[in-house]
Amino acid sequence: MSHEALFMTGFIIFIILMLAIDLGLFTKENKPVTLKVAAIMSAIWVTFALLFALLLYFWGNELHNVHDIPRLKEVIESHFHNITIDENDLAASLHIYNKNLTIEYLTGYVVEYALSVDNIFVMVLLFGSFGIPEKYYHKVLVWGILGAIIMRCIFIFVGAALITKFGWILYVFGAFLVYTGINMYLNRNKEEDVDPQNHPVVKFASKRFKVTHKLDQGKFFHIENGERYMTPLFLVLLVIEFTDLVFAVDSIPAIFSITKDPYIVFFSNIFAILGLRSMFFLLVNIIHKFHYLKVGLAFLLVFIGLKMLLHDWLTQWGFTTSHSLLVILGILVISIVASLVFPKKTELS
Numbered sequence: 001m002s003h004e005a006l007f008m009t010g011f012i013i014f015i016i017l018m019l020a021i022d023l024g025l026f027t028k029e030n031k032p033v034t035l036k037v038a039a040i041m042s043a044i045w046v047t048f049a050l051l052f053a054l055l056l057y058f059w060g061n062e063l064h065n066v067h068d069i070p071r072l073k074e075v076i077e078s079h080f081h082n083i084t085i086d087e088n089d090l091a092a093s094l095h096i097y098n099k100n101l102t103i104e105y106l107t108g109y110v111v112e113y114a115l116s117v118d119n120i121f122v123m124v125l126l127f128g129s130f131g132i133p134e135k136y137y138h139k140v141l142v143w144g145i146l147g148a149i150i151m152r153c154i155f156i157f158v159g160a161a162l163i164t165k166f167g168w169i170l171y172v173f174g175a176f177l178v179y180t181g182i183n184m185y186l187n188r189n190k191e192e193d194v195d196p197q198n199h200p201v202v203k204f205a206s207k208r209f210k211v212t213h214k215l216d217q218g219k220f221f222h223i224e225n226g227e228r229y230m231t232p233l234f235l236v237l238l239v240i241e242f243t244d245l246v247f248a249v250d251s252i253p254a255i256f257s258i259t260k261d262p263y264i265v266f267f268s269n270i271f272a273i274l275g276l277r278s279m280f281f282l283l284v285n286i287i288h289k290f291h292y293l294k295v296g297l298a299f300l301l302v303f304i305g306l307k308m309l310l311h312d313w314l315t316q317w318g319f320t321t322s323h324s325l326l327v328i329l330g331i332l333v334i335s336i337v338a339s340l341v342f343p344k345k346t347e348l349s
Contacts, residue, residue, distance in 0.1 A: 174308030296335025
């Protein structure tokens with residue numbers, strides 16, 4: 001088994017184990033997730049993400065079985081790492097490579113976590129529109145995250161294959177992200193609304209399956225007279241999966257602007273998704289206070305898009321992944337601080 005396969009197998013086993021614990025320990029009873037539990041789970045997921053960064057920092061070269069200079073040069077070239085190594089010093093070169101890999105992972109993790117906040121805005125809206133009681137949020141989100149992991153895995157490795165075969169597609173991704181960011185900024189004050197009856201996913205499901213308005217104690221399917229019916233809980237799960245598919249169209253190209261290594265893209269993406277559920281419960285009641293966050297995310301997408309379009313020039317100017325991380329953190333911090341310092345007028349009254 002290759003080193004990449006071993007890394008992926010171990011990582012997937014870890015994900016399955018954590019989701020199994022989550023489902024087994026926290027969903028025996030349908031009840032709202034408290035702020036304390038959400039804070040603890042958020043801290044745990046962030047800690048796991050940082051521990052994985054340490055793993056990459058010390059043993060990142062093991063991911064692609066890099067133990068000599070020729071193999072290191074091959075991996076740097078194939079994944080377009082913007083680093084310079086000393087061909088006469090293997091230890092120093094491996095340190096440079098591992099450090100760069102770690103920074104790419106952390107930068108990608110921050111970007112995906114930040115873009116997930118926009119996902120939370122939509123989730124809050126969906127749960128309210130479908131009339132889902134708060135005690136069922138957790139169950140829907142856990143299964144939603146499981147589906148998101150599978151979809152992201154497919155998206156990431158298909159995207160990596162396309163980039164390898166068609167290098168010009170990065171410019172298409174870049175232009176798309178710039179367009180998306182500008183569009184997000186222009187529509188930042190637009191009131192979002194969801195009509196459960198007319199949502200395309202709901203209409204599609206209703207035409208092909210039997211649907212009931214009964215929640216049936218938080219079950220996804222309701223059995224009546226021997227017939228199986230989809231409950232509103234399953235419908236909202238389908239809509240959330242569809243929504244994540246739409247968000248993935250933005251987030252996957254965004255992270256490819258930071259690293260072309262599909263495994264690093266996958267690891268950072270999945271850790272961000274795994275932390276999304278607990279972050280949802282942390283922010284669900286206060287997310288409206290961060291009204292400048294959408295503006296920050298819009299600037300973030302434009303920056304990432306421009307970085308992809310101007311990659312060659314930026315590389316010549318010495319713009320590295322570390323600089324990208326600083327810019328991204330700066331955008332996010334400014335948008336959060338601005339939201340707290342300049343609250344909406346309605347909040348002052």
